[in-house]
Amino acid sequence: xxxxxxxxxxTSVGTVDRIKHIAERIAAMQKDNHRIVVVVSAMNDETDRxxxxxxxxxxxxxxRELDLLLSSGERVTIALVAMTLKEMGVEAQSFTGRQVGIFxxxxxxxxxxxxxxxxxxxxxxxxxxxxxxxxxxGINEQSDVTTLGRGGSDLTAIALAASLHADRCEIYTDVDGxxxxxxxxxPTAKRLDRISYEEMLEMASLGAKxxxxxxxxxxxxxxxxxxxxxxxxxxxxxEVIKEHKEMERNAVSAVTYDRxxxxxxxxxxxxxxxxxARIFEPVAKADIxxxxxIQNVGQDSMTDVSFTVPKDxxxxxxxxxxxxxxxxxxxxxxxxxxxxKVSLVGVGMRSHSGVAAKMFVVMANKGxxxxxxxxxxxxxxxxxxxxxxxxxxxxxxxxxxxxxTTSIQ
Ligand code: ASP
Ligand code: MG
Numbered sequence: 292x293x294x295x296x297x298x299x300x301x302t303s304v305g306t307v308d309r310i311k312h313i314a315e316r317i318a319a320m321q322k323d324n325h326r327i328v329v330v331v332s333a334m335n336d337e338t339d340r341x342x343x344x345x346x347x348x349x350x351x352x353x354x355r356e357l358d359l360l361l362s363s364g365e366r367v368t369i370a371l372v373a374m375t376l377k378e379m380g381v382e383a384q385s386f387t388g389r390q391v392g393i394f395x396x397x398x399x400x401x402x403x404x405x406x407x408x409x410x411x412x413x414x415x416x417x418x419x420x421x422x423x424x425x426x427x428x429g430i431n432e433q434s435d436v437t438t439l440g441r442g443g444s445d446l447t448a449i450a451l452a453a454s455l456h457a458d459r460c461e462i463y464t465d466v467d468g469x470x471x472x473x474x475x476x477x478p479t480a481k482r483l484d485r486i487s488y489e490e491m492l493e494m495a496s497l498g499a500k501x502x503x504x505x506x507x508x509x510x511x512x513x514x515x516x517x518x519x520x521x522x523x524x525x526x527x528x529x530e531v532i533k534e535h536k537e538m539e540r541n542a543v544s545a546v547t548y549d550r551x552x553x554x555x556x557x558x559x560x561x562x563x564x565x566x567x568a569r570i571f572e573p574v575a576k577a578d579i580x581x582x583x584x585i586q587n588v589g590q591d592s593m594t595d596v597s598f599t600v601p602k603d604x605x606x607x608x609x610x611x612x613x614x615x616x617x618x619x620x621x622x623x624x625x626x627x628x629x630x631x632k633v634s635l636v637g638v639g640m641r642s643h644s645g646v647a648a649k650m651f652v653v654m655a656n657k658g659x660x661x662x663x664x665x666x667x668x669x670x671x672x673x674x675x676x677x678x679x680x681x682x683x684x685x686x687x688x689x690x691x692x693x694x695x696t697t698s699i700q
Contacts, residue, residue, distance in 0.1 A: 292324050292325065292326055293325050293326070293458040293459075294325070294326045294327075294328070294416070294455060294456070294457045294458055295320070295325050295326070295327055295328075295457060295458060295459055295460075295461060296327075296328045296329075296330060296448050296449075296451055296452040296455070296457045296459075296460045296461070297317070297320075297327055297328070297329050297330070297448075297460075297461045297463060298329075298330040298331070298332075298426065298444055298445060298447070298448035298460065298461070298462050298463060299313050299329065299330070299331050299332065299372075299463045299522060300332045300444065300462070300463065300464045300465070300522075301332045301333055301334060301335050301336065301337070301338075302335060302464070302465040303332075303463050303464065303465065303522035303523075304331050304332065304334055304368050304371075304372065305334050305335040306334075306335075307371065307375075309522075310368075310371055310372055310375050311375055312522070313372070313463070313522055314372065314375040314376050314379055314381070315379070316522070317329060317376065317381065317421060318376070318379055318380075318381045321381060321421060326416050327421055328412060328416070328421070328422050328424065328451060328452075328455065328457070329372065329383075329421060329422065329423045329424065330424045330425075330426045330444055330447050330448040330451060331365060331368040331369055331372055331423065331424070331425065331426055331444065332364075332365060332368065332426050332427065332444040333364025333365050333367070333368055333427070334364065334367065334368055337364040337367070338361055338364050338427075338441070341360050341361050341363065341364060342357075342361065344360070345357050345360055350606050351606060351607065354399035354400055355399055355435055357399065357400060358399045358400060358402075358428075358435070358436050358437050358438045359435075359436045361400075361427075361438050362387075362388070362425070362427065362428040362436045362438055364427075365387075365425035365426055365427050365428060365444070366387060366425055368425070369385035369386065369387070369423045369424065369425045370385050372385070372423045373385040373423045376421055376423070381421055382418075382419060382420045382421065383420060383421040383422070383423055384415055384420050384421075384422055384423065385423045385424075385425070386411060386412065386415075386422055386423065386424045386425065387425045387428065388424075388425055388427075388428035388429045388430060388436070388447070389428075389429075389430045389434070389436070390411055391407065391408070391409055391411065391412060391424055391451070392407060392408030392409060392410065392411070393407050393428070393429035393430070393447065393450070394406050394407070394408070394429060394430060394431070394432070395429035395430065395431055395437045395439070396431060396437075397431045397432070397433075397435075397437065398437070398578060399437055399438070400437075400438055400440065401438075401439070401440045401578060402429055402431065402437035402438060402439055402440075403439075404429060404439065404446065404450050404509075407450060407451065407454040409451065409454050409455060412424070412451070412455065413455070424447065424451065425447075426443065426444025426445075426446075426447040426448065427439055427443040427444045427446075427447060428443075428447075439505070440503065440505060441503070442500070442502070442503030442506070443503060443505075443506075444503075445462060445502050445503040445506035446503055446505050446506040446509060448460050448462065448506075449506045449509050449510045449513075449515050449517065450506075450509055452515045453509065453510075453513035453515050457515075458516070459515075459516040459517070459518055460510070460515050460516070460517050460518070461517075461518045461520055461528075462501070462502060462517060462518070462519045462520070463520055463521065463522035464501060464519065464520070464521065464522070465521060465522070465523060466501065466519075466521060467482060467520065467521035467523075467524055467526045467528060468482040468483065468519050468520065468521075468526070468527075468528045468529035469482070469483050469486055469491065469494065469499070469501055469519055469529040469531075469545070470482055470483065470545070471483065471544070471545045471546065471688065471693040471694075472545060472546045472547070472684055472688045472693065473499075473547075473548070473684065476548075476681050476684050476685060477546075477684060477685055477688045477693075477694075479688070479694035480688065480693070480694070481693065481694065482529060483529050483544065483545070484527070484529065484530065485529065485530045485531075485532060485538070486529060486530075486531055486532075486538070486544060486545075487531070487532065487533065487534035487535075487538055487638055488507060488510060488511035488531060488532070488533065488534070489511070489534060489638065489669055490534075490538075490544055490545070490636050490637065490638055490669060491507045491517075491531045492504060492507040492508060492511065493547075493634070493636045493667070493669060493670045494545060494547050494636055495507050496582075497547040497548070497549050497632065497634045497636065497670070497672065499545075499547045501519055502517070502519065502531075507531070510531065514533065516530070516531075516532060517530070517531040517532075518530050518531075519531065534638055538638050538639070539638050539639045539641060539642050539643075540639065541637060541639045541691075541693075542637055542639040542640060542643035542646050542691065543635045543636065543637040543639065543640070543646065543691040543693065544636055544637040544638070544639065545635075545636050545637070545693070546633070546634070546635055546636075546684050546687045546688050546691070546693065547633075547634050547636060548631055548632065548633045548634070548680050548683075548684050549631060549632045549634075550631045550677060550680065551601055551602050551603075552582065552599045552600070552601065552602065552630060552631065552632050552674070553599065553600060553601075553602050553605050553608075553626060553627065553628045553630065554597055554598070554599050554626070554627040554630050554662070554663070554674065555597065555598055555599070555600060555605070555608050555609065555612060555624065555625070555626050556595055556596070556597040556624070556625045556626075556627070557570060557595065557596045557597075557612060557615070557616060557621050557623075557624055558595050558621065558622045558623050558624070558625060559593050559595070559621050559622025559623065560593065560594050560595065560596050560619065560621045560622075561592060561593065561619060561620060561621070562589035562592045562593060562594040563592070566596075566619060567586070567596070569615065569618070569619055570596060570612075570615055570619070571584075571598075573611050573614070573615055574598075574600075574608065574611055574612075577607055577608075577611050579600050579601075579604045579607055579608050579611070580600065580601065580604070581598045581599070581600055582598070582599045582600070582632075582665075583598060583599045583632075583663045583665045583672070583674065584596070584597070584598045585597045585598070585663050597663065599630070599632070599663070599674065602628065605626060605628070609624060609626060612624045629676060629677045629678070630662065630674050630675070630676065630677055631674070631675060631676070631677040631679075631680040632672050632673070632674050632675075633672070633673055633675060633680060633683045633684060633687065634670055634671060634672040634673075635650060635670065635671050635687060635691065636669060636670050637669060638669050640668065640669050640670070640671075641668055641669065646671060647664075647666065647671050649690060649691075650671055650673065650687065650690075651673075653683070653686050653687055653690050654673065654675070654683065657679070657682060657683070657686060659675050659676075659679045659682070659683055660675065660676065661673045661674070661675060662674045662675065662676075
């Protein structure tokens, strides 16, 4: 008898009809002799709606209260899903993060899971109940509600799968797997049968919304087998597993993009030792995740420092930078919001050369200006103007022959 954790995202529980549909699937799986733990997100755009309500009150709403507000979306869904299952004759029970015992640190809105007790889940399973768990939420040592960052229901599911030693964690969404590019931009994009944790992680942090990046890190550390599937259609989905040799066959596995970045520049920074630390230490303290950093060549002992942050963190980053700017006697702070990051990802880059050069030529031929570049062993990213993002993704997908990919084994 296998134990499967199934996570259903916002669109999969978006209406009562959708909930009935997934409940039927859960019931069928259970009849097939699987033990199932269900983790759900808030319905559709509920979390965004709650966020907007908070933003009507303040640009930077109180984080403790914000967490309580945001966590309410998932509570609605667990009750509805458990109700539906019971109505169909399936024994089920809903559980909040607190009832499961998901203990986190106190970093409100981005809390890290410290331990999971899951005693009630184990008991529920022993009694043949289907536990329906609220994703995205936990509690800290003071019993205050915390949330795990946007997309955090994935993390709940994967962490629960690790803690229960589940056979696999199935992530149900509105796409039938992970693609070589966003099919809305590139209609010839192909579904990948398998990708490595590392590639998935790069793709998640590069803006491919299928899985939360922190959830992928957790899965890799605990070797949780993930399958990304659609709750709307049948199909094998994409497996996310440990890297193996044949995955290197193609130089590039996928093209991704991220519109959710903004560029913050500190102009006229004194070019002296210790300056970078004085700029980025307060940024880290504010829990802002910096992605790319560029320091220009100094002139007259002055330089400019640019970095990218998620758009949501711009108000906080600007506040911190205005303070830092005064302290270190920089000239001013500038923000550019209309940027996007386009990236190539693939473990094949470890063994194929010239990938970066080919990418830059594609951009150059189209007259697309590259503002920032960053690379890792399996990724190359360029920051460009947002208006060019679709063209760049399409051209790169073609140049690296991704529409020819049949599958990456
Ligand atoms: N509802 C939360 C969000 O929209 C968590 C999730 O869906 O994974 O970010
Ligand atoms: Mg999600």
